Amino acid sequence: MSTQNKHVIIVAGAGPAGMAVAASLAKAGHEIIILNRDIKFGGLAEYGIFPAKLKLRGGLKKQYWELLEKPNVHYFGNVSIGNGKDLSVEDVRTLGASAVVFSIGAQGTKAIGVEGDSAKGVFHAKDVVYHFNRLPGFGDRPFEVGKHVAVIGAGDVMVDIAHWLVRFKKVERVTAIVRRGPAERKYNPKEIRAVCANMDVEGIASEVARIKDRLAAVGQNADEIHKGLTDEFTKCEPKVSDTKMGFKFLASPKRILVDGNNQVRGLEMEDNKLEPKGEDTAAVGLKQFYEFPCDSVVFAVGDKVDETVGLPYKSGMFVTNPNKTGNDPDDALFQAYDETAGKVMEGVFLAGWARKASEGLVGIAKRDGDWCAEIVGKYLATKTPRLSDTKAVLGKLSSILSSRKSHPVDVKGLRILESSEKAHWSEEDCIGEFKYTKNQEMIELIERSKA
Ligand SMILES: Cc1cc2nc3c(=O)[nH]c(=O)nc-3n(C[C@H](O)[C@H](O)[C@H](O)COP(=O)(O)OP(=O)(O)OC[C@H]3O[C@@H](n4cnc5c(N)ncnc54)[C@H](O)[C@@H]3O)c2cc1C
Numbered sequence: 001m002s003t004q005n006k007h008v009i010i011v012a013g014a015g016p017a018g019m020a021v022a023a024s025l026a027k028a029g030h031e032i033i034i035l036n037r038d039i040k041f042g043g044l045a046e047y048g049i050f051p052a053k054l055k056l057r058g059g060l061k062k063q064y065w066e067l068l069e070k071p072n073v074h075y076f077g078n079v080s081i082g083n084g085k086d087l088s089v090e091d092v093r094t095l096g097a098s099a100v101v102f103s104i105g106a107q108g109t110k111a112i113g114v115e116g117d118s119a120k121g122v123f124h125a126k127d128v129v130y131h132f133n134r135l136p137g138f139g140d141r142p143f144e145v146g147k148h149v150a151v152i153g154a155g156d157v158m159v160d161i162a163h164w165l166v167r168f169k170k171v172e173r174v175t176a177i178v179r180r181g182p183a184e185r186k187y188n189p190k191e192i193r194a195v196c197a198n199m200d201v202e203g204i205a206s207e208v209a210r211i212k213d214r215l216a217a218v219g220q221n222a223d224e225i226h227k228g229l230t231d232e233f234t235k236c237e238p239k240v241s242d243t244k245m246g247f248k249f250l251a252s253p254k255r256i257l258v259d260g261n262n263q264v265r266g267l268e269m270e271d272n273k274l275e276p277k278g279e280d281t282a283a284v285g286l287k288q289f290y291e292f293p294c295d296s297v298v299f300a301v302g303d304k305v306d307e308t309v310g311l312p313y314k315s316g317m318f319v320t321n322p323n324k325t326g327n328d329p330d331d332a333l334f335q336a337y338d339e340t341a342g343k344v345m346e347g348v349f350l351a352g353w354a355r356k357a358s359e360g361l362v363g364i365a366k367r368d369g370d371w372c373a374e375i376v377g378k379y380l381a382t383k384t385p386r387l388s389d390t391k392a393v394l395g396k397l398s399s400i401l402s403s404r405k406s407h408p409v410d411v412k413g414l415r416i417l418e419s420s421e422k423a424h425w426s427e428e429d430c431i432g433e434f435k436y437t438k439n440q441e442m443i444e445l446i447e448r449s450k451a
């Protein structure tokens with residue numbers, strides 16, 4: 001690419017989506033500046049995906065290192081974007097880059113409106129996942145779960161939480177609380193192998209029998225559904241605890257019940273029935289309530305984006321251009337949109353879970369990043385570079401960060417960190433490799449080594 005067509009592009013967020021955008025645009029010859037909240041790159045590939053998935057995580061890490069070592073890619077870890085953070089959205093937009101892609105994931109917490117959800121012993125899955133993956137700020141915070149844990153939801157995140165509870169915390173009982181029935185479970189059958197050796201198969205048989213009339217009312221055969229559910233309990237990973245895992249179906253938590261210390265003692269649950277909704281079903285409350293005893297509750301019901309970042313936000317999502325172009329992929333779906341001004345935010349794009357919260361696997365986020373890069377590429381082709389001098393953008397960025405006493409971490413810093421963590425691997429905790437859990441500790445280590 002001739003220097004005249006070379007643009008500077010800022011990618012905010014170094015998860016699978018942002019790294020895909022960066023890889024594609026770097027390959028096209030542009031200069032890429034990556035700004036990432038976490039010191040380390042990878043997003044949920046580093047701090048979400050279950051630690052035992054070494055092959056998947058290792059493969060992604062290798063790809064990301066290759067990208068970061070390219071001369072036209074500039075990494076700034078430990079840089080948060082948002083009001084009152086290292087940089088505001090406006091700061092990022094006015095650094096002089098031709099385009100900015102926000103691929104900052106879905107960092108907001110989805111609340112489902114259950115009374116008492118601030119009680120002790122109530123957790124959100126993302127925080128628990130960040131805890132066992134050792135994200136700074138979560139890694140060394142205690143997550144006391146007691147003996148019986150209710151996990152709300154029936155997706156892959158519920159299974160990951162159960163995995164941690166069954167194989168590492170070794171609690172007495174885990175119950176997945178599912179608002180619809182067994183046929184509407186969302187988890188991938190392969191994922192259940194991590195916990196299926198601990199299934200309370202008798203309890204599950206009586207639970208399905210308990211709801212059989214309500215399944216029959218929407219044409220579902222309880223015996224067939226029970227067989228489908230339990231046939232997936234094959235190739236189970238060897239049992240390592242006496243935890244019993246079960247399900248409560250057609251059940252919606254309505255209230256967290258607490259003791260005198262505001263500690264969870266149970267859930268007030270409403271029985272549901274199913275109603276057809278197009279090809280699918282919906283859960284409808286029956287106004288019949290009962291108490292379900294448990295010591296803690298984990299909400300694994302999906303996430304939303306972080307509305308405090310300063311991007312236009314509505315109903316759990318950042319707003320994208322409603323005026324579809326009909327192109328495939330459609331440019332509008334990736335363009336940030338200011339509803340108050342009634343126009344597209346010039347040069348601002350969204351990708352991955354920042355565009356569609358909690359949707360799909362790493363491969364989907366990567367594809368989203370590839371599509372976004374294609375659309376950014378089309379946009380750049382219509383522009384003359386605003387500031388082809390990468391040094392000027394980097395200089396402005398560094399001067400803002402230093403005036404705000406921020407501590408960005410570059411690729412050299414990441415290398416120092418990686419080799420130090422590798423040297424500590426014999427000190428791994430119960431869940432996998434050794435990781436530093438404090439930003440300060442990591443920054444001091446990097447600064448000492450660089451001095
Ligand atoms: C618990 C869990 C387990 C999963 N397990 C698997 C699995 O086994 N296999 C699989 O294929 N998929 C799995 N997924 C899905 C996969 O992790 C996601 O599809 C993918 O990570 C989404 O990528 P993303 O880049 O959009 O967002 P993220 O991965 O969330 O990356 C967002 C990045 O943005 C940065 N960021 C956030 N806020 C800011 C800010 N304000 N300023 C600057 N930077 C910011 C973060 O530091 C992070 O690096 C899992 C998801 C979860 C929640």
Ligand SMILES: NC(=O)c1ccc[n+]([C@@H]2O[C@H](COP(=O)([O-])OP(=O)(O)OC[C@H]3O[C@@H](n4cnc5c(N)ncnc54)[C@H](OP(=O)(O)O)[C@@H]3O)[C@@H](O)[C@H]2O)c1
Nearest residue numbers: 112153154155156157158179186300301302358359360361
């Ligand atoms: N190992 C892996 O491969 C892995 C691990 C983790 C995550 N992921 C991926 O990450 C994405 C997100 O996963 P996820 O588990 O967070 O989301 P998910 O798959 O959408 O599952 C969310 C669950 O929460 C339930 N739920 C939502 N709102 C609720 C409410 N108000 N009350 C009660 N229950 C509610 C849903 O029930 P309804 O069906 O009734 O809406 C569903 O069972 C998925 O694409 C998943 O595959 C993959």
